[in-house]
């Protein structure tokens with residue numbers, strides 16, 4: 270900060286608000302702190318009585334907060350995002366498409382470890398609609414050293430993209446509904462409509478729903494039939510728990526898939542299974558997916574539709590934030606469920 274004669278202040282940044290008082294008419298801010306002084310501001314500043322003012326100097330080594338915030342946002346934003354105009358040292362980042370929000374948490378931490386800058390985001394791995402605000406980049410002082418922006422830009426290159434929205438692929442989904450009580454018509458199937466609705470909301474569709482009793486070989490055959498019909502994802506429903514008739518995990522194993530995990534640290538959704546048949550994910554969905562509004566389904570399926578291949582480690586990580594409070598009115602993803610992963 271330094272004092273300069275006002276007629277030398279063009280291009281420099283005001284360090285404080287400048288108040289103008291016109292008796293009987295108005296009292297208010299004539300210029301805001303952070304304003305970059307233009308040549309035509311000078312006569313007005315002189316009229317207000319400012320022959321000398323405190324300024325920050327912007328030169329090759331320093332940047333005004335708004336210019337810096339824009340470079341900051343450009344450095345962290347990847348595909349599927351758009352940037353708002355810089356204001357008060359801040360640029361907001363919004364989704365430009367509907368899709369899966371991905372945040373590189375490690376890169377974000379490295380950036381926020383740089384002094385005088387702050388980036389805040391929504392949590393990773395949630396579906397966001399186009400227009401949703403997902404992140405904000407803020408410069409703390411009015412003027413910041415260029416080297417700090419260069420550090421951020423290097424992290425942005427090394428970890429590209431720090432923030433992105435991945436589009437969801439439209440998938441043809443095969444459904445294998447197990448349960449002798451459903452197969453023999455003792456009860457009406459309720460899983461199919463829930464899944465049709467959930468997949469349609471995600472831009473995918475149910476190719477076919479096959480009904481089988483609690484029989485390992487029939488479950489296995491149904492999986493192969495749907496694979497042969499071109500299913501790009503298969504979900505089996507029910508029979509995932511511990512009763513003698515809960516044989517769906519055995520059916521998936523018998524079909525010969527590569528098992529990623531049986532059991533997931535999410536409640537509801539603990540009795541979940543994920544397997545792969547080549548590139549086709551096969552999911553074992555427990556009864557809770559039919560009953561509860563938000564479950565393991567909502568944490569895993571969007572990521573699969575965004576093209577991610579999930580590992581056992583990805584499933585294990587769901588534990589932090591994997592406890593759903595089963596609120597009367599479900600507000601997911603505007604809650605803690607799935608937040609830690």
Ligand SMILES: Nc1nc2c(c(=O)[nH]1)N[C@H]1C(S)=C(S)[C@@H](COP(=O)(O)OP(=O)(O)OC[C@H]3O[C@@H](n4cnc5c(N)ncnc54)[C@H](O)[C@@H]3O)O[C@H]1N2
Pocket residue numbers: 446447448450451456457458459460461506507508509510511512515538539540554555556557558559
């Ligand atoms: N002793 C234990 N009991 C339970 C455990 C456990 O670990 N130990 N796990 C619980 C969890 S977690 C879940 S989730 C549920 C359900 O798990 P399943 O996937 O095995 O579900 P099912 O036994 O097949 O069915 C439960 C219930 O839902 C009805 N159902 C199933 N499919 C359909 C369908 N397509 N349409 C309509 N209704 C359906 C079924 O008739 C049963 O009433 O287990 C807990 N228990």
Ligand code: MOO
Pocket residue numbers: 535536537538539540541555556557
């Ligand atoms: O899978 Mo149950 O899967 O936790 O409610």
